[in-house]
Amino acid sequence: MSDLHVSFEFFPPKTEAMQQKLWSAVQKLAPLSPDFVSVTYGAGGSTRERTHETVTRILAETSLGVAAHLTCVAARREEVDDVLRRYWASGVKHIVALRGDPPGGAGEPYRAHPGGYANAAELAAGARAVAPFEISVGCYPEKHPDSPSLSADIDMLKRKIDAGASRAITQFFYDNTVYFRFLDRVRAAGIQIPIVPGVMPVTSFAGLRRMADLCGATIPGRLVKLFQNLDEDPATRQLIAATVAAEQCHDLAEQGVKHFHFYTLNRDDLAYALCLMLGVRPKPASPKSSEAAA
Numbered sequence: 001m002s003d004l005h006v007s008f009e010f011f012p013p014k015t016e017a018m019q020q021k022l023w024s025a026v027q028k029l030a031p032l033s034p035d036f037v038s039v040t041y042g043a044g045g046s047t048r049e050r051t052h053e054t055v056t057r058i059l060a061e062t063s064l065g066v067a068a069h070l071t072c073v074a075a076r077r078e079e080v081d082d083v084l085r086r087y088w089a090s091g092v093k094h095i096v097a098l099r100g101d102p103p104g105g106a107g108e109p110y111r112a113h114p115g116g117y118a119n120a121a122e123l124a125a126g127a128r129a130v131a132p133f134e135i136s137v138g139c140y141p142e143k144h145p146d147s148p149s150l151s152a153d154i155d156m157l158k159r160k161i162d163a164g165a166s167r168a169i170t171q172f173f174y175d176n177t178v179y180f181r182f183l184d185r186v187r188a189a190g191i192q193i194p195i196v197p198g199v200m201p202v203t204s205f206a207g208l209r210r211m212a213d214l215c216g217a218t219i220p221g222r223l224v225k226l227f228q229n230l231d232e233d234p235a236t237r238q239l240i241a242a243t244v245a246a247e248q249c250h251d252l253a254e255q256g257v258k259h260f261h262f263y264t265l266n267r268d269d270l271a272y273a274l275c276l277m278l279g280v281r282p283k284p285a286s287p288k289s290s291e292a293a294a
Contacts, residue, residue, distance in 0.1 A: 003258065004253060004258055004259070004260065004278055004279065004280055005034075005035050005258060005259040005260070006032060006034050006035065006259070006260050006261075006262065006275055006278075006280055007034045007035050007036050007037060007038065007067075007196070007259070007260075007261045007262070008029050008034050008037045008038070008261075008262050008264050008271060009037070009038045009039075009040065009198075009261065009262065009263050009264060010022055010025065010026070010037060010038070010039050010040070010054070010264060010266055011039070011040040011047075011265070011266060012039060012040070012042075012047045012050035012051045012053070012054045013050070013054070013266070014050070018266070021266055021267075022054070022266045024268065025264060025266050025267060025268035026058060026062065026064075028268035028272055029264070029268050029271060029272060029275075030062055030063075030064055031282035031283055032272070032275050032280055032281075032282055032283075033283050034064065034065075035065065035259070036064070036065040036066065036067050036094060037058065037064050037065070037066055037067070038066070038067040038068070038069060038096050038136075039051050039054045039055050039058070039066065039067075039068055039069060040069045041068070041069040041070055041071050041098070041100070048083065051068060051069065052068070052083075052086065052087070052090070055068045055087070055090070055092055056090050056091075056092075059090065059091050059092065065094065066092060066094065067092075067094035067095065067096050067134075067136060068087050068092050068094070068095055068096070069095075069096040069098060070083060070084070070087075070095050070096065070097060070098070070123065070127070071098050071099060071100025071101075071123070072099060072100060072112070072113070072116050072117035072118070072119065072120070072122065072123045073099070073100035073101065073102060073110075073113070073116075074102075074113055074116075075113060075116050076113065076115040076116050077115060077116055077117055077126060078115075079116075080116065080117060080123065080126065081126060081130055084126070084127055084130040084131065084133070085130060085131070088130065088131040088133070093131075093133060093134055094133060094134040094135075094136070095127050095133045095134070095135050095136070096135075096136045096137070096138070096169070097120050097123045097124040097127055097135055097136070097137050097160070097165070098120055098123075098137070098138050099119050099120045099123070110146055119156070119159075120137055120138070120156075120160055121156060121159035121160045121162070121163045122163070124137060124160050124163035124164050124165050125163035125164065127164070128163065128164040133164075134166060134167075135163075135164050135165045135166060135167075136165065136166070136167040136168070136169055137157070137160040137165040137167070137168050137169070138168065138169055138170070138171065139153070139157055139168040139169070139170050139171070139182075139186075139195065140153055140170070140171045140215070140216065141170050141171065141173050141178045141179050141181075141182035142171070142173065142178055142182075142216055142217055142218060143216060144156075144216070145214070145215060145216040150182075150185065154185060154186060154189050154191070157186065157191060158189065158190075158191060161191060161193055165193065166193055166194075167193055167194050167196060168193060168194070168195050168196065169196045169198050169261045170182075170195065170196065170197050170198045170261075171198060171215050171216075171217060172198050172199065172200035172211075172215075172217055172263060173197070173198075173217055173218070174217075174218070174219060174220055174223055174244075174248065175218065175220050176248060176251050176252055176255070178218070179197055179252070180255065182195070183195055194259060196259045196260070196261045197252055197257060197259075197260060197261065198261045198262075198263055199245060199248065199249060199260055199261065199262050199263065199274070200262075200263035200265075201241050201242070201244075201245040201262075201270035201271065201274065202223075202227060202237070202240075202241040202244065202245070203241065203265055203267060203270070204231060205227035205230065205231055205237070206231050223244065226240055226244065227240065227241075238269075238270075241270060242270055242273055242274070245270060245274055246273075246274060246277045249274055249277070249278055250277070250278070253278060260274075260278070262274065262275075
């Protein structure tokens with residue numbers, strides 16, 4: 001499995017303690033030589049500056065490739081285009097273009113800004129008009145909660161590709177048959193870009209259930225039983241979470257998956273262990289010059 005590729009997702013920290021935790025995770029995972037790391041963008045652009053600061057610090061102090069998430073919620077096209085120009089000028093060449101959650105958070109009705117990009121396909125096209133970004137987009141193996149059907153989802157994915165997307169990263173899932181069934185439908189529709197599985201090891205089962213309810217992801221009954229009453233037993237939960245995620249990743253790899261995108265939640269422990277179990281080993285770090293890191 002040494003030919004596997006990985007990428008990691010982080011979110012911008014709110015406090016100094018969270019900043020230290022994030023940076024510890026970045027430094028731990030960097031020697032695994034991920035294809036890229038990405039930094040999320042809060043609902044309604046609520047983390048715009050923190051996302052930019054996090055992205056530019058990773059660029060300045062490491063040799064990692066960085067993708068900046070960007071959404072089209074609650075912003076005019078001109079505002080989004082300004083963010084894109086700032087990213088390009090800062091050295092960010094890779095964007096994860098997403099529709100985004102409403103300002104009130106996931107679960108609230110989505111309304112496109114009257115002067116903004118209506119969806120991720122329009123955002124991707126707008127990004128390519130600003131600069132020749134590499135563009136990744138999201139996809140939902142179990143259907144986006146706002147979509148009328150999975151067929152409509154696949155049609156939207158085609159529009160994103162036509163707008164310039166070259167990679168799709170899935171929402172998390174815990175039943176691999178869901179991913180492969182979706183992949184079959186995508187390929188049957190003529191879509192050939194990589195469909196990278198998004199893997200989220202369980203750090204809090206209560207938190208996972210909330211996220212799954214909002215994004216329409218199914219949690220198999222087997223996992224419900226495994227994690228029952230373990231939120232107050234972190235050591236046991238960690239062992240089970242690592243085992244479950246390792247089984248999922250090994251099965252995906254054995255069925256031909258070559259790239260894994262890990263939703264780290266700014267933790268390095270499970271993601272690092274999973275990479276080692278998959279045969280992805282650390283390489284000597286290649287920090288940028290001390291002047292750049294100062």
